[in-house]
Amino acid sequence: AQSVTQLDSHVSVSEGTPVLLRCNYSSSYSPSLFWYVQHPNKGLQLLLKYTSAATLVKGINGFEAEFKKSETSFHLTKPSAHMSDAAEYFCVVSDHTTGNQFYFGTGTSLTVIP
Amino acid sequence: KAGVTQTPRYLIKTRGQQVTLSCSPISGHRSVSWYQQTPGQGLQFLFEYFSETQRNKGNFPGRFSGRQFSNSRSEMNVSTLELGDSALYLCASSLIIQGDNEQFFGPGTRLTVL
Numbered sequence: 468a469q470s471v472t473q474l475d476s477h478v479s480v481s482e483g484t485p486v487l488l489r490c491n492y493s494s495s496y497s498p499s500l501f502w503y504v505q506h507p508n509k510g511l512q513l514l515l516k517y518t519s520a521a522t523l524v525k526g527i528n529g530f531e532a533e534f535k536k537s538e539t540s541f542h543l544t545k546p547s548a549h550m551s552d553a554a555e556y557f558c559v560v561s562d563h564t565t566g567n568q569f570y571f572g573t574g575t576s577l578t579v580i581p
Numbered sequence: 582k583a584g585v586t587q588t589p590r591y592l593i594k595t596r597g598q599q600v601t602l603s604c605s606p607i608s609g610h611r612s613v614s615w616y617q618q619t620p621g622q623g624l625q626f627l628f629e630y631f632s633e634t635q636r637n638k639g640n641f642p643g644r645f646s647g648r649q650f651s652n653s654r655s656e657m658n659v660s661t662l663e664l665g666d667s668a669l670y671l672c673a674s675s676l677i678i679q680g681d682n683e684q685f686f687g688p689g690t691r692l693t694v695l
Contacts (some may be wrong), residue, residue, distance in 0.1 A: 473610040494650050499682060510585075510671060532684050557624065567644055567682050571624035 469494045469560045473572035479539035481580045486545040488575045493539065500541045501559040501569075502532055511557065517541065528552070553579045583607065585674050585687035593693045599660040600689045606653050606674030612636075613655040614684060618669040627670075630655055631677070661691075667694045670673060 474489040492498060495496040499518045503511040515526025532543045541558060558572040584604045586640075595602050606613050615627040626639040630649035647657040659666055669691050673684035 501683070502695075503686075510688040513683060513685070516683055561682055567614060567629050567631070567677065567684070568626050568639075569614070569616075569624075569673075569684060570626075571616075573623050 469562060469570045471509040471560045471570055471572035473556075473575050476573065477574050477576045477578070479580060480548045483547050484551055486543070486548045486552065486577065488543040488556050488558075488577065490541045490543065490572060491539050492541060492558070492560045494560055494562050496562045499561045500532075500534060501561070502526065502530070502541075503526050503557045503559060504542050505557065505574075506553075507556045509562065514543070514556075527537050548577075548579045550579050550581060552575055583673055585685050587670075587672050587687040587690050589689045589690060591693075593695065594662050595695050596662055596664060598662050599658065600662060600692060601646065601656055602670055602672075602692075604655045604657075604672030604687060606655070606672075606686055607676075610674035610676050610685070611653050612677050612682075613649055613653060613677040613678075614673045614675070615655070615657050616671045617641075618671060618689070619667075624671070627657065635652065659669045662694045664694050666692065668692060 472491045501516045502514040514530050515524045517524050517534045525531045530545050556575045559569045561569050569577045588603045610629045614629040618624045629637040633649045643658045649655045669689045671689045672687045675684045
């Protein structure tokens with residue numbers, strides 16, 4: 468069975484400081500992992516994805532994530548937070564045994580303090 | 582290339598009514614998935630359609646149904662609406678490339694049941 472745990476429901480950082488959003492996954496097979504961002508009253512936008520290529524994945528807007536199989540983790544990082552990064556972030560796991568079904572984490576709300 | 586479009590963007594219905602939501606996927610995408618997003622339950626998978634066939638279904642009552650047309654456009658229907666059906670309904674389309682099942686999300690339909 469697949470599942471995702473986002474370890475923090477809220478994260479608050481000052482503008483210009485690093486961002487770390489934590490995600491642990493459970494999957495019976497080789498998973499695909501994604502991070503999506505959702506701004507208020509908007510749909511979901513893909514930040515980055517891991518699909519069994521390089522374990523360090525670079526995404527849009529300076530975000531990156533590292534797939535660590537031994538720790539079953541896929542944490543999202545950014546060196547320097549910007550005010551526009553304030554949003555809800557979702558970690559997602561999927562594998563081909565369940566068709567195209569995405570399993571979402573509960574989300575992490577990121578606040579950026581000026 | 583146009584993104585995923587959903588209509589209508591907002592709907593207000595009363596208990597007991599039924600509603601139909603529409604989704605047009607990105608051109609060339611044959612997989613369409615539907616998700617329900619609520620503050621309490623987060624993002625939950627409803628169902629996935631591929632080539633007009635339902636491939637996968639989440640844990641929702643039979644009041645929730647869907648279909649896909651030959652042009653890959655999809656509709657979902659909710660009958661006998663309940664207050665708890667108030668949610669943001671998101672549609673996502675996918676190209677289904679071997680090893681990469683990235684989903685592209687529409688802006689959602691906000692359903693309010695009074």
